[in-house]
Amino acid sequence: MNIALIGYGKMGQIIERFAIERGHEVVLKIGRDNLADLTVSNLRKADVAIDFSTPDAAINNIYTCFEANVPLVVGTTGWYGQLQEIKDECLRGNNTLLYGSNFSIGVNLFFHINEVLAKVMNNYPVYDVQVEEIHHTQKLDSPSGTAMTLAEGIIENLDRKSEWVNELDGNPTIDVLKQEQVLIASQRIENIPGTHTVIYSSEVDEIELKHTAHNRAGFALGAVVAAEWLQNKQGFYNISDIFNLK
Ligand SMILES: NC(=O)C1=CN([C@@H]2O[C@H](COP(=O)(O)OP(=O)(O)OC[C@H]3O[C@@H](n4cnc5c(N)ncnc54)[C@H](O)[C@@H]3O)[C@@H](O)[C@H]2O)C=CC1
Ligand SMILES: O=C(O)C1=N[C@H](C(=O)O)C[C@H](O)C1
DSSP: OEEEEEOOSHHHHHHHHHHHHTTOEEEEEEOGGGGGGOOHHHHTTOSEEEEOOOHHHHHHHHHHHHHHTOOEEEOOOSOGGGHHHHHHHHHHTTOEEEEOSOOOHHHHHHHHHHHHHHHHGGGOTTOEEEEEEEEOTTOOSSSOHHHHHHHHHHHHHOTTOOEEEEEETTBOSSSSOOTTEEEEEEEEOTTOOOEEEEEEEOSSOEEEEEEEOSSSHHHHHHHHHHHHHHTTOOEEEETHHHHOOO
């Protein structure tokens, strides 16, 4: 496949390595220094585009790929407030997009186990639940997309929870946490690729489910596999459609 990399930072560069290893060609690389090269005609040289850019840039990049009619894998997080609008536009224009807050196999297994555990916990109301995430200090969005997916997996399956709230580095955004809220506690610490923990606590004990990324290779390989999976497909997909764990 010919691949366009939109965003050539920490992730874009590792994705390039895996793409070449798997026999693909990178025909376009977009970073902050050559944003003007992100044109419809340049994108049309690619079979698929992979966006790991910034929360602010993602929406414009998605629309440019729609205009070029190039299938797109979006790993960028921090734009999910506009998810429904993008889904509608994708389907309306017969475009193709696959997004995911986390492309690693381990985290996708973790997402599934989190949902199963949340369902079980309906029978054990003595436990309260919270999500913790730790990332490097360059991360622009909070909470992480992965933490949002975990909190949403809990809310969809645990009847006593209906929304999440976030605090960053111990600074609460609300005065009192309500019973029906899931707290996502975010921390930013130098050089951490991504650690996520779901914690159920009662007065007598705690159950922790934890995923620690040792490096970014799992995310990057997953993005290339997702781009391969998207070949000859049309529509709006999530990474969970590949793992098919339901
Ligand atoms: N879904 C997943 O599995 C993962 C998602 N991510 C997400 O991917 C995104 C990128 O992460 P990193 O590579 O660590 O960040 P980074 O800061 O190292 O790289 C971002 C790149 O985007 C470029 N950029 C800035 N404005 C742009 C624009 N308008 N168009 C295209 N490129 C632009 C920058 O020059 C930079 O090269 C973040 O949103 C992060 O949360 C990161 C790891 C895994
Ligand atoms: O910004 C990152 O680095 C990461 N972002 C994703 C997220 O927001 O969940 C995935 C991974 O945790 C690394």
